[in-house]
Amino acid sequence: MDDQVDHKNTSLDEVIFTSVADCLQSSLVMDYNSLEKAFKFSPYNYPCQPISPSNMGQIVNYPYLNLTPISPMVSSSSNEADPKENVGDKSGPMENHNDGDQHGVGETSKQLTKQGKGKGEKKEREARVAFMTKSEVDQLEDGYRWRKYGQKAVKNSPYPRSYYRCTAQKCNVKKRVERSFQDPSIVITTYEGKHYHPIPSTFRGPMVGEHLFGHHGSGILHSFKRYHQQFLMKNQHPVNYQSAGTVTYQQSHGDSSNHQQVVDCGLLQDIVPSKFLKHES
């Protein structure tokens, strides 16, 4: 576990890109070079369809997560795969940001969806980032507060998938949590969207970092939080969400046995190319 954070060292400039967590903090649109530099891998090396620089898209910021990448994945979501779909006619990438929680006052998502659909628009989907985490608990603490709004049974899996939304006002970030049926010790968390607000001040442990990285926890996490909040102050500008991809990371904490072993037919099925999954069976 400790080795994970070892990339974060050296200069301040590098802090931004010395770990996945740092990258996640960044609201910059990542490109291949950044990612490769940050994660010390080339997306092209993976036996799956690489994410293009244009669809790498926006990554959410989770300063408490400390992760190593498995592979960047292209989401199978149709609308995010087609940049044309996202351009234009809606109020733009910051629509959610401006609208309040997720919709304007007096409008339900259903209503909005219907409006959009009436004009042949597709609902935009935000950038997604999936994490695989070895944990006994489903709800990993990432510094934000989440409200559960749904749960669905996952096909071919005894474990349900839970849907959470960030409880902060004007925050449209969602996450899905499910457990891998092949390895129940693995929790797969998929984040969608980006927080435009500070981490809740009421935040309290145990945090995912502490849970997973033991003694490494507090100091790093504290600095993460500080950095994160400073970052947020500086980055209130609109961010382009168009053509987002999904990136998958795995939390690693000294247990290399589960490295790249986790395959899930629920959530991951949605984002992991079948070719990539096959070599496991």
Added chain:
DNA sequence: CGGCTTTGACCGGCGC
């Protein structure tokens, strides 16, 4: 009482 979870219903997308 407010915030949260649970859970069945509903909706839209998609494949056939």
Added chain:
DNA sequence: GCGCCGGTCAAAGCCG
């Protein structure tokens, strides 16, 4: 058109 499936809603219930 139909059925399946993923995602979301919202009422009811729970809990501190």
